[in-house]
Amino acid sequence: MAQITLPPVAKSFFTACKKCGADRYHTVLTHTSSTSAKIQCEVCKSNKTYTLPKAGSMAKKAVPGTKTKTGRVRKTSHADDFQALQTNRGTEKGIPFSIKTKFEVNQKIDHPTFGSGYVKTAQLDRIDVMFEGEVKTLMHNKV
Ligand SMILES: [Zn+2]
Structure with missing residues (x-):
């Protein structure tokens, strides 16, 4: 599975702008965490927070109950x-x-x-x- 990461600071990427009501290029102003960044619409100059889709959350849920110590697939029932x-x-x-x-x-x-x-x-x-x-x-x- 490809790891999704934030675009680098000062780079532009294409994402939806609610104010414009359309997809616009947004400049990355700063990273606020490993999964979110402050971005600015290049058209209307509105600032917003961009958060990465949580790709990891589903993978984490799959971890418990995958295999037991013996290696056989764990029965859940x-x-x-x-x-x-x-x-x-x-x-x-x-x-x-x-x-x-x-x-x-x-x-x-x-x-x-x-x-x-x-x-x-x-x-x-x-x-x-x-x-x-x-x-x-x-x-x-x-x-
Ligand atoms: Zn905009």
């Missing part, structure tokens, strides 16, 4: 992730959930309220468990 686990491990018997039990990553849980879940992350006293509807943080390992 929770339902897909859960379904994949169910397909692989649906017949596996879950460990009945109890706050006193110490769970580990990847264990399957059978929760009385939320149903089957899979431990995504485990800390000393809490676990993130992927249930069908959402990921829930639960306490565990409580004596």
